[in-house]
Amino acid sequence: MSDTLVSEVRPLTPWQTVGPFFHYALPWEGGENLLREGVQGERIIIRGRVLDAMDQPVSDAMVEIWQASSSGRYDHPEDNRTEVPADPAFIGFGRCPTNEDGVFTFHTVRPGPVPGPGNTEQAPHIAIGLFGRGLLRRLVTRLYFPESEANAHDPILDLVGPERADTLIAKRDEENSGVPTYWFDIHIQGENETVFFDV
Amino acid sequence: MPMRPPVTMPCTTPFASIPVRSVAVKTVRSKKEKTMDVLQYSPQALSEPPSFAPGYVSTVARSPRKPLVRIPQTLTEVTGPADFGERLLRAPVHDMTQEGKGEPLGERIIVSGRVLDDRGHPVPNTVVEVWQCNSAGRYVHKKDQHDAPLDPNFTGQGRVVTDEEGRYRFVTIKPGAYPWRNHYNAWRPAHIHFSLFGPCFATRLITQMYFPGDPLIDIDPIACAVPSEARNRMVSRFDIDTTENEWALGYVFDIVLRGRNATPMENPQ
Numbered sequence: 321m322s323d324t325l326v327s328e329v330r331p332l333t334p335w336q337t338v339g340p341f342f343h344y345a346l347p348w349e350g351g352e353n354l355l356r357e358g359v360q361g362e363r364i365i366i367r368g369r370v371l372d373a374m375d376q377p378v379s380d381a382m383v384e385i386w387q388a389s390s391s392g393r394y395d396h397p398e399d400n401r402t403e404v405p406a407d408p409a410f411i412g413f414g415r416c417p418t419n420e421d422g423v424f425t426f427h428t429v430r431p432g433p434v435p436g437p438g439n440t441e442q443a444p445h446i447a448i449g450l451f452g453r454g455l456l457r458r459l460v461t462r463l464y465f466p467e468s469e470a471n472a473h474d475p476i477l478d479l480v481g482p483e484r485a486d487t488l489i490a491k492r493d494e495e496n497s498g499v500p501t502y503w504f505d506i507h508i509q510g511e512n513e514t515v516f517f518d519v
Numbered sequence: 520m521p522m523r524p525p526v527t528m529p530c531t532t533p534f535a536s537i538p539v540r541s542v543a544v545k546t547v548r549s550k551k552e553k554t555m556d557v558l559q560y561s562p563q564a565l566s567e568p569p570s571f572a573p574g575y576v577s578t579v580a581r582s583p584r585k586p587l588v589r590i591p592q593t594l595t596e597v598t599g600p601a602d603f604g605e606r607l608l609r610a611p612v613h614d615m616t617q618e619g620k621g622e623p624l625g626e627r628i629i630v631s632g633r634v635l636d637d638r639g640h641p642v643p644n645t646v647v648e649v650w651q652c653n654s655a656g657r658y659v660h661k662k663d664q665h666d667a668p669l670d671p672n673f674t675g676q677g678r679v680v681t682d683e684e685g686r687y688r689f690v691t692i693k694p695g696a697y698p699w700r701n702h703y704n705a706w707r708p709a710h711i712h713f714s715l716f717g718p719c720f721a722t723r724l725i726t727q728m729y730f731p732g733d734p735l736i737d738i739d740p741i742a743c744a745v746p747s748e749a750r751n752r753m754v755s756r757f758d759i760d761t762t763e764n765e766w767a768l769g770y771v772f773d774i775v776l777r778g779r780n781a782t783p784m785e786n787p788q
Binding site: 328331333337340345372373376388394399411413435445453457458459462476479484513514515 | 561562563564567572575577578581582583584585588590591593594596597598599600602607608635637638639648649650658662663675676719720721723724725726727741744749750752753774776777778
């Protein structure tokens with residue numbers, strides 16, 4: 321980075337915690353339900369717990385998700401691929417506060433694969449942002465699907481490496497025979513600490 | 520308050536030293552041959568603080584201990600919720616003093632500013648969500664047990680969308696300081712919470728705006744998790760030009776989000 325470049329750049333506004341008292345301001349009714357009338361694709365449920373270093377549930381956290389549509393298209397001007405159909409009924413953003421048991425739930429559709437760096441393709445995944453009391457900045461992670469063969473060639477899982485990649489793979493809840501349900505516990509710290517990304 | 524350096528500072532590793540392979544995003548591939556993607560946003564590391572700041576006790580069990588994994592921004596990170604029209608979030612609230620049947624108690628203020636990226640370009644049409652306690656230092660939240668009165672005419676939440684030049688403005692009541700149980704005699708400086716999206720997933724920001732001259736700022740573990748120079752960027756300034764005659768004081772708070780092309784992404788040959 322050249323000195324000239326540095327001098328042109330304005331310093332960023334720093335992060336601060338969302339604190340414990342965001343519930344009456346940030347969550348909105350239906351924020352955890354990404355399904356709208358006419359949405360295309362397979363409906364799924366994403367559910368998990370947020371856990372601290374002692375595996376205690378974090379009941380004052382907030383989870384945000386961002387994902388592509390079932391065809392693998394993002395609802396954003398940056399994704400201008402005309403060859404991939406957009407789903408006007410799907411935005412792909414959700415927000416859910418954790419409950420007293422540290423649990424969050426989203427109703428959404430299974431995302432399609434999206435392009436990765438270079439000529440790679442990314443396996444279907446959901447980007448996750450975690451906020452909460454005691455979290456000075458957002459923690460970013462990803463959810464991948466256990467049955468997806470594309471995981472083996474995903475460029476981001478490849479960067480994570482085999483030792484910790486399993487912290488990013490959701491578990492299929494076999495007991496729920498209705499809508500496919502995936503469990504994704506987020507371990508902020510500890511033996512099973514989830515991989516968090518610097519993006 | 521002097522802060523211990525974090526155990527790991529993976530975010531501060533200079534980007535160029537990380538052996539990441541080509542990060543050109545397929546759909547926005549650079550025309551320059553052998554040039555890595557230049558459409559990445561500036562590193563998150565530039566927006567302190569670390570996740571682990573032991574003066575803020577809750578971070579001890581709620582911060583990762585393993586290094587963050589540095590990944591290139593892909594189409595996932597350079598896209599994000601963008602159209603806040605009527606499809607996402609709650610209804611706009613520009614004037615938080617008009618939410619009840621009467622006027623809330625306290626000092627009416629006008630908070631305004633611009634949302635910019637780190638090159639000074641305005642960030643238009645992005646939502647700014649704000650929330651705060653009332654003038655007595657009490658939140659409308661069932662878990663806030665501070666022995667201070669609730670104000671039936673004040674909720675303390677709002678959201679506005681920036682205009683084409685990145686400007687926002689809202690009217691509220693100056694929040695009070697309040698105690699918390701982080702340590703003996705701990706008091707949060709008066710602050711307003713801000714939540715912003717910017718153009719994509721990578722530019723998300725949640726911060727707190729403080730007020731000039733507040734003696735609590737420099738003894739507050741949350742504000743002090745940020746080094747002093749950067750901490751000052753979270754302090755609004757009193758502004759006579761946005762102050763309205765015989766009505767309300769004006770405070771200006773400009774917010775700088777990660778921008779593009781701030782970091783050269785040339786592939787070291």
